[in-house]
Amino acid sequence: MSTNQTWRRAIDVADAASNEHPVTFMQTSVEDAEVQAHTRSRMRARARVSTVPVVRNTGARHAAGVREAANAVHQGVINSIVSEKAEKAVVRVESLARRSVMHHSRDANGAAHLKITLQRASHVAKYRRALLCVENFKSLGLTLPFDLYEADVDCTLRYMVDTGTVGCAWATAPAKAYVLRTAETRETRCAIELDVDHTKLIAHDASVPPYDGIAPLRVLSFDIECCAKEEHFPHPDLDPVIQIASVLAEVPERHEMRRVYILGSCANIPGATVVACDTETALLRAWSVDVIAADPDLIVGYNVQNFDIDYLLKRAANLRVDDFALFGRVRRKRVESKEATFSSKAMGTRKNMRATVDGRIVLDVMQIVQTEHKLSSYTLNHVSERFLKERK
Numbered sequence: 337m338s339t340n341q342t343w344r345r346a347i348d349v350a351d352a353a354s355n356e357h358p359v360t361f362m363q364t365s366v367e368d369a370e371v372q373a374h375t376r377s378r379m380r381a382r383a384r385v386s387t388v389p390v391v392r393n394t395g396a397r398h399a400a401g402v403r404e405a406a407n408a409v410h411q412g413v414i415n416s417i418v419s420e421k422a423e424k425a426v427v428r429v430e431s432l433a434r435r436s437v438m439h440h441s442r443d444a445n446g447a448a449h450l451k452i453t454l455q456r457a458s459h460v461a462k463y464r465r466a467l468l469c470v471e472n473f474k475s476l477g478l479t480l481p482f483d484l485y486e487a488d489v490d491c492t493l494r495y496m497v498d499t500g501t502v503g504c505a506w507a508t509a510p511a512k513a514y515v516l517r518t519a520e521t522r523e524t525r526c527a528i529e530l531d532v533d534h535t536k537l538i539a540h541d542a543s544v545p546p547y548d549g550i551a552p553l554r555v556l557s558f559d560i561e562c563c564a565k566e567e568h569f570p571h572p573d574l575d576p577v578i579q580i581a582s583v584l585a586e587v588p589e590r591h592e593m594r595r596v597y598i599l600g601s602c603a604n605i606p607g608a609t610v611v612a613c614d615t616e617t618a619l620l621r622a623w624s625v626d627v628i629a630a631d632p633d634l635i636v637g638y639n640v641q642n643f644d645i646d647y648l649l650k651r652a653a654n655l656r657v658d659d660f661a662l663f664g665r666v667r668r669k670r671v672e673s674k675e676a677t678f679s680s681k682a683m684g685t686r687k688n689m690r691a692t693v694d695g696r697i698v699l700d701v702m703q704i705v706q707t708e709h710k711l712s713s714y715t716l717n718h719v720s721e722r723f724l725k726e727r728k
Contacts, residue, residue: 556627
């Protein structure tokens with residue numbers, strides 16, 4: 337079986353040749369421009385402006401009064417931040433008619449509020465503090481802090497609300513409205529990488545065909561085997577990874593490719609490509625390189641968050657395989673596994689490891705089953721027999 341012809345994601349180079357044609361893609365996330373973005377399957381969109389707090393006006397009713405108040409707020413915020421870049425951070429201050437959900441109002445059109453648009457989401461916290469400081473706005477006769485609205489809205493959600501975009505919706509970067517990145521400026525492994533002004537991006541209605549569907553996805557599922565001492569649970573400081581079994585599926589076509597990475601040698605496995613490796617270092621490196629080549633949109637497994645990915649990262653660190661953790665879509669961005677705490681009334685408090693693979697969604701079937709079903713056991717054998725009528 338040929339390695340690259342079947343396993344590697346096909347890339348149409350013509351798509352990235354120029355910006356003469358519109359680029360339509362399904363977005364999976366939107367990040368602030370200064371943050372390493374999770375990468376879309378076909379491109380990377382950057383939101384240049386984050387829109388943040390709506391603040392109550394100081395009582396000005398007429399247009400001139402509103403403009404005066406807006407200018408004073410703008411200058412007051414800038415003066416409170418000791419930085420040469422403070423003035424550039426505030427993109428604009430504008431007056432909007434809004435109604436608060438907290439209080440009854442007879443005004444059907446709403447009262448005047450000030451909407452402050454900042455350049456980056458990272459500016460929000462310091463400017464929010466500035467707005468809460470009465471001393472900055474003595475010229476307005478302010479005796480109490482401003483009431484802040486929507487000051488803690490996540491920048492991703494803010495962008496989606498402002499543009500009418502929903503999760504996994506389709507969007508189009510019109511022809512000549514974007515700038516393609518060159519090989520020297522690329523930060524990701526996407527087929528197309530471009531910069532587009534967020535105001536030029538067209539969000540499509542997810543309920544209207546053909547934008548009500550899902551883009552073709554590549555799904556990589558995997559499982560690892562370790563060699564531990566008898567009756568002992570594997571420990572990444574001591575026990576080597578001896579096998580990684582991977583299945584790459586293209587959805588919805590359901591075309592599957594199977595690959596098994598083995599330490600040493602083994603007999604041929606029908607329907608699968610066996611990658612025999614002389615050392616554990618070679619095994620880890622071969623798997624990481626092939627993940628990059630396959631370019632999956634989703635990485636799936638059973639208990640991959642708490643065990644498989646975390647174990648692989650620790651083994652690679654122990655063996656000093658420095659390039660192993662670079663199998664995400666963002667170049668030079670290492671895959672990380674950190675402890676995360678989740679709390680709810682139904683589930684209580686749980687601590688899990690959470691792997692971050694930039695540009696690829698990590699889906700742990702075990703955590704989904706634990707959340708959705710109450711079972712006597714959550715071992716793979718028990719869950720498989722319960723839902724698939726099969727055993728491992």
